[in-house]
Amino acid sequence: MSTTFITSEVSGQILTITLNRPQALNSLNAAACFELAAIFDDYQDNDELRVAIITGTGDRAFCAGHDLVDDFFEPMPESGWAGLSLRKGLHKPLIAAVNGLALGGGWEIAMMCDVVVADQRATFGLPEPKVGFAALGGGARILPHRVPYHIAMGLLLTGKSISAEKAAQLGLVNDVTEPGAVMAGAYRWAREMLTCSPKALYFSKQLAQASMEPDSLRGPLQSLEQELAGELAQSKDVREGIAAFMQKRPPVWTGH
Template sequence: MTEFCTAERDGHLLVVTINRPERMNALHPPANFELEGIFNDFAADPDLWVAIITGAGDRAFSAGNDLRWQAEGNKLEVPATGFAGLTARFDLTKPVIAAVNGVAMGGGFEIALACDLIIASDNAKFALPEPKVGLAALAGGLHRLPRQIGAKRAMGMILTGRQVPAAEGMELGFVNEVVPAAELMASAKRWAGLIMECSPMSIRASKEAVYKGLDIANLNEAVTGKYPAVNALFKSEDLIEGPRAFAEKRKPNWKGK
């Protein structure tokens, strides 16, 4: 049982909702640790292939760290896997989609940046405003944003703390699609469905190779590097099923193993 978030299974899809709308889905330690548990279970469950994370209500995806909780004298704790159990989870090879409804500020934006795709409602706004309250975006935002959109564009957001609307986020390159608010979850699920048409073993191998490869400056070393999820792909039933289904002109029956 969880108090500050919900998790709903839909076949191979897990939909996670941050459920603190009265605090604009800002996260305090109990919420962070609940989310860590949910994503631990997601990572370990072979029948779950893709996750979507969103926020309850239409005002906010997440306003980030619950500063009111902190100001009330409570101790700030973050799980080892990071903010929302995601921002420091560097070994997750399953795709996670952020369905951003409304405000994604500070840690909320960092959660979205830690996801593989960002689908945004047309009223979404993104920012790393930590310097305005004497803090810094240390849950990965200062490193993910420059890697995703380039240093100069990222510094334009980081050094000012300015709010970026969804349409500009797409122009900058960190948003994949902007849709009307009423269509947000349907669009996120459509993206998840497209991913789940592919072999989950291939998806995990691809995700791992992309992110680990980006850590290697030399292209030859990145291409020829050793990736556990790639090794798992070549030992999987999916490697046999894919070509067989193609030859038989039918949809593949992926096993994810």
């Protein structure tokens, strides 16, 4: 598969997906999201692949979210942000190897994975409100299921970041590794998964996902997420937030 912004590599039954925009802290533009969608389509359909690991190029960033400079308002693939947020039927394991900053959509990608391994230098945050947007790529929908409500809202309503250690204390990270060892840690988890029955893992994830967000709830929540995203995209504040970010100045909010 020919890609520009995402690389993928197969080793045995393990697929490694690497976000490859280091000049933009591995943030994703619309084209990168479509590339990821195609890669996850293949992973979902390819019986030879049993575990996938997703990481970022370099040691600065896993993913800094959606690129505010490059086509912020372009449409996403049918399977949503990063090809994951609206995806159905992916019951194979996903491991996030968080090698640095996981901000906004970057943290949302990690939330949509089943196991999160983080370099001890990694940080996590949902700073979208600081640029007039919201964590509508899955973050605001998923985080309150993962931690107590007040912890989730404290992060969602301030845009504050937390360390890998703090994320592990809150149960948001499975494993924190020494600097530079995150991929080794992720492969350890992948190899352990490969010792298990693939069908048993598939059914385990299917049931776990249904218990967290049954179809009767998932559909309406995703529809609301898309509706709110569309409304925010048309707001003056989101355009002001992006302009302020690019001009390196404080935004002037109007509430419109």
